[in-house]
Amino acid sequence: MKLILPALTEATSPYWRPIKYSLFPPLGLATLAAYLDPNLEISLQDEHVEKLDLDDEPDLVIIQVYITNAYRAYQLADHYRARGSYVVLGGLHVTSLPEEAAPHADTIFLGPGEHTFPQFLEDLAAGAPKRRYESAVRTLEGLPPIRRDLIQRRRYLVPNSIVVSRGCPHHCTFCYKDGFFEGGRSFYTQVVDDALAEIARLPGRHLYFLDDHLLGNARFARNLFRGMRGMGRVFQGAATVDSILRDDLIEEAAAAGLRSLFIGFETLSNSGLEGAGKRQNLGRSYREVVRRLDSLGIMINGSFVFGLDGDDGDVFRRTVDWAAQVGITTATFHILTPYPGTALFSDMAARNRIETHNWDLYDTRHVIYRPTRLSPGELKRGYDWSYEEFYRWSNIIKASSAHGSFKHQLKHFFYSAGWKKFERAWDLAIRIKQLSQMRPLLEAVLAPVASLVDLPKGEPAVAPAPTTESAS
Numbered sequence: 001m002k003l004i005l006p007a008l009t010e011a012t013s014p015y016w017r018p019i020k021y022s023l024f025p026p027l028g029l030a031t032l033a034a035y036l037d038p039n040l041e042i043s044l045q046d047e048h049v050e051k052l053d054l055d056d057e058p059d060l061v062i063i064q065v066y067i068t069n070a071y072r073a074y075q076l077a078d079h080y081r082a083r084g085s086y087v088v089l090g091g092l093h094v095t096s097l098p099e100e101a102a103p104h105a106d107t108i109f110l111g112p113g114e115h116t117f118p119q120f121l122e123d124l125a126a127g128a129p130k131r132r133y134e135s136a137v138r139t140l141e142g143l144p145p146i147r148r149d150l151i152q153r154r155r156y157l158v159p160n161s162i163v164v165s166r167g168c169p170h171h172c173t174f175c176y177k178d179g180f181f182e183g184g185r186s187f188y189t190q191v192v193d194d195a196l197a198e199i200a201r202l203p204g205r206h207l208y209f210l211d212d213h214l215l216g217n218a219r220f221a222r223n224l225f226r227g228m229r230g231m232g233r234v235f236q237g238a239a240t241v242d243s244i245l246r247d248d249l250i251e252e253a254a255a256a257g258l259r260s261l262f263i264g265f266e267t268l269s270n271s272g273l274e275g276a277g278k279r280q281n282l283g284r285s286y287r288e289v290v291r292r293l294d295s296l297g298i299m300i301n302g303s304f305v306f307g308l309d310g311d312d313g314d315v316f317r318r319t320v321d322w323a324a325q326v327g328i329t330t331a332t333f334h335i336l337t338p339y340p341g342t343a344l345f346s347d348m349a350a351r352n353r354i355e356t357h358n359w360d361l362y363d364t365r366h367v368i369y370r371p372t373r374l375s376p377g378e379l380k381r382g383y384d385w386s387y388e389e390f391y392r393w394s395n396i397i398k399a400s401s402a403h404g405s406f407k408h409q410l411k412h413f414f415y416s417a418g419w420k421k422f423e424r425a426w427d428l429a430i431r432i433k434q435l436s437q438m439r440p441l442l443e444a445v446l447a448p449v450a451s452l453v454d455l456p457k458g459e460p461a462v463a464p465a466p467t468t469e470s471a472s
């Protein structure tokens with residue numbers, strides 16, 4: 001049995017940053033592997049971090065397809081089918097465009113795989129697999145433990161990535177979410193005790209929650225964070241603007257170990273938010289969000305989208321100036337990208353605004369549609385300028401100094417500079433396969449700004465790292 005995460009074709013482009021693609025292991029595939037008979041010979045290969053061995057002849061090949069690795073995935077699927085393997089394709093891109101994927105596979109899967117994949121394995125064993133499975137049952141209860149033993153931990157900076165929910169309660173028009181979860185619930189969580197048990201199984205101290213919206217179900221999140229208190233974890237995750245302002249959930253998260261948060265600010269313009277269906281941001285004070293997180297010592301990874309209808313030539317400077325001024329730690333900029341299957345894609349297609357269907361370019365770094373108030377060239381140049389400008393030393397220093405405490409200022413400085421200014425050091429660590437040695441540095445930068453976080457009595461500010469981590 002072979003599970004493959006193909007490399008995004010970008011691996012050969014000038015934008016390729018080895019460290020970005022050595023962050024997280026293929027969690028979706030390790031989740032699916034849990035349904036395979038553990039007595040079988042199973043290999044899991046991630047092309048972002050290793051060269052694929054294509055000379056083997058597995059009985060079953062399971063490939064995960066995103067938009068930007070789709071062509072590579074089809075190539076690999078064709079290769080293995082020619083060798084006589086049974087090939088199955090699933091994931092986000094297959095769900096959006098099943099007719100495109102089907103000719104390359106014996107079976108395709110639409111939507112999350114937790115229920116369709118075990119059903120398929122039963123059908124396959126009975127000699128009657130279907131050509132197509134569509135997910136309808138949506139629950140995370142009673143899942144077998146993820147096959148993390150198949151993940152080569154030392155190749156990743158963040159091997160402890162975890163998801164305790166699926167989907168999101170919101171409906172932004174550019175997001176993959178509504179299309180992917182069509183036909184069933186589009187936001188659901190694990191049972192809290194199962195999530196805590198999975199966390200307890202993870203070695204080391206650092207965790208990265210890849211959930212779309214970790215605070216999306218307030219009751220679940222509160223119980224999770226209370227259960228995590230005293231575990232001595234430091235963690236990162238993602239949440240929306242409104243969930244940070246709503247109640248005291250964010251304080252509970254900080255007390256459980258939350259040290260940095262990815263937030264979809266997207267735009268500083270109200271009409272832009274309206275156009276994107278981003279109601280949860282409308283009328284909310286972004287400054288208050290930043291102030292609140294600052295007071296808890298939580299660093300911010302702010303996400304921004306350029307090219308929304310109404311964006312003009314000023315949008316880049318306005319956004320970068322704001323982010324640096326208020327003290328956003330790291331910024332992720334995107335060029336608006338209409339993924340197939342989203343409301344945005346249908347709308348743009350209906351207006352004939354889509355300029356290319358080359359999925360390789362759908363990486364949020366290329367302009368693949370006609371913007372309204374910018375030319376494609378202006379949008380591309382503004383996007384490139386924004387990254388350069390935000391990560392200038394002067395802006396890193398400016399954004400760092402926006403924080404109340406000197407310790408937070410230092411942490412911000414090291415995190416931001418470490419992420420963008422030491423590419424060669426990261427590349428070297430990857431080349432000599434020593435990325436896991438860098439993890440203590442990450443954990444140190446994520447240690448709490450102790451005086452600001454209301455840790456429960458008796459809990460150490462930084463717990464000693466369990467020794468199991470050094471074995472990985």
Ligand code: B12
Pocket residue numbers: 008009010011020021023024025026027028029031032062063064065066067068069088089090091092093109111112113114116117163167175176210211212334339362363364365
């Ligand atoms: C981690 C992550 C990354 C990581 C690494 C990916 C990895 N190692 O898996 C990194 C940082 C590299 C990354 C990069 C990018 N990413 Co990304 N990423 C994610 C993220 C946050 C989590 C993925 C994850 O682990 N999910 C949890 C697991 C359990 O779910 P899963 O992987 O989807 O797998 C399940 C199902 O899909 C299904 N399934 C999947 N494959 C198969 C196969 C079979 C046979 C079956 C039965 C089922 C099945 O079953 C699994 C279990 O339910 C998702 C958002 C999300 N919520 O998924 C975005 C996401 C996948 N990324 C996305 C994008 C666009 C990108 C970028 C292009 C963006 C950018 N500018 O940086 C780049 C790619 C750059 C490039 N060159 O192309 C989009 C994809 C859109 C699309 N239509 O394909 C998403 C959905 C984010 C978004 N909201 O738009 N990403």
Ligand code: SF4
Pocket residue numbers: 167168169170171172175176177212213240264
């Ligand atoms: S809040 Fe984020 S994950 Fe949720 S629908 Fe909007 S973009 Fe998607």
